[in-house]
Amino acid sequence: MDELKQIKKSSLLILLLQFTGAAIGQRDLYLSVRVGDEATLPCNSVRHDQGECNGTTWLFSVSRSTVMLVKGGQISNHAHSDTLRLTDKCSVVVKKVTEEDVGSYTCRQYNKADQQQGRDSLVLLSVVTMTEHQVNDEVTLRCSVTTRVGCRHTVKWLLQGRDVDKDNKDIKTSASDCSASVTFPTSHYGSTQRSELFTCEVTADGHNVQTFRPQSSDGDDQAATTTTTNTSGHINNQVWWLYLVLALVLVALLITIVAFITWKKMKGTEARESDSDVRCDVEDDTVNYDNIRPPDGV
Incomplete structure (x- = not known):
């Protein structure tokens, strides 16, 4: 699901750059x-x-x-x-x-x-x-x-x-x-x-x-x-360079946002996996470890 979202964002970015280039070229x-x-x-x-x-x-x-x-x-x-x-x-x-x-x-x-x-x-x-x-x-x-x-x-x-x-x-x-x-x-x-x-x-x-x-x-x-x-x-050179700079800034911003969202999701996944490994028993005050493979020969 996350990969699909990233593909959609990349496709949207490519279309945006193509539209910007077409707008510049057709003036x-x-x-x-x-x-x-x-x-x-x-x-x-x-x-x-x-x-x-x-x-x-x-x-x-x-x-x-x-x-x-x-x-x-x-x-x-x-x-x-x-x-x-x-x-x-x-x-x-x-x-x-x-x-x-x-x-x-x-x-x-x-x-x-x-x-x-x-x-x-x-x-x-x-x-x-x-x-x-x-x-x-x-x-x-x-x-x-x-x-x-x-x-x-x-x-x-x-x-x-x-x-x-x-x-x-x-x-x-x-x-x-x-x-x-x-x-x-x-x-x-x-x-x-x-x-x-x-x-x-x-x-x-x-x-x-x-x-x-x-x-x-x-x-x-x-x-x-x-x-x-x-x-x-x-089209004039200064306007063309302005569009190019804006497009590059937008690319960098989108990459940063995607990287940040991916990092946050990875941290959240690690935290959930950590929580699933340790279970506290409040009644007898013991700690049980889940999802741990028993030693060989047991």
Whole structure:
């Protein structure tokens, strides 16, 4: 009976870990890129037992329309072949992204019998647009995100990697759905300084954080570099490690509880066996020993 209980507990623990891993692996990926940049859409559900992605299909959905981009590892005629590329890991690369490319990209796996295998891998692609306007002696930098699935992004400006100081009266910030702006006197920061000191931080779904630099007016290509932090593909690294640590702690806790319960039961069994070996006779004040084998030859 005790062994059966331990087996049930172990099975429950395995199911819990599998559920945690599945929840982590199936998180949707929110990816933002600048207009004109290249976007790599990973397929987190890809099967590794296929050759040349012949079991991979990519679908693009916007509004109520769905277009097949890739089927059986081949780019479909419905897609613009000159703007798409398929990698050896079955990821789709979109070259020179425009607002027309914004939408949902679904990676789906099939076996040789054309039956779907596993769950879909979803990438939600959005584009970031950054503008600069000067009115009299003030410059306004604006950062906005274009998406097709409703605004699940928060946008804010950073100065030297930190939140813009609210006590600085010379710098004004404002934010709305999927956009933010920062305004300051032209005398404070030159064109090169703006691209080096200010960054636009875009957070999708509360965990995927990307930062973008404003374009320098003197044509500095370095200012247009996009850096991504705290992302993990279908899931981010910090969230993945948090789930892993919690799972390990839970495993250790359950093992400790099972060991403690087993130890308590063993101690109780030993105590009961000890009680059954000795019997006191209250009437004649003698002690009788039960369950003892008589000596040989008796």
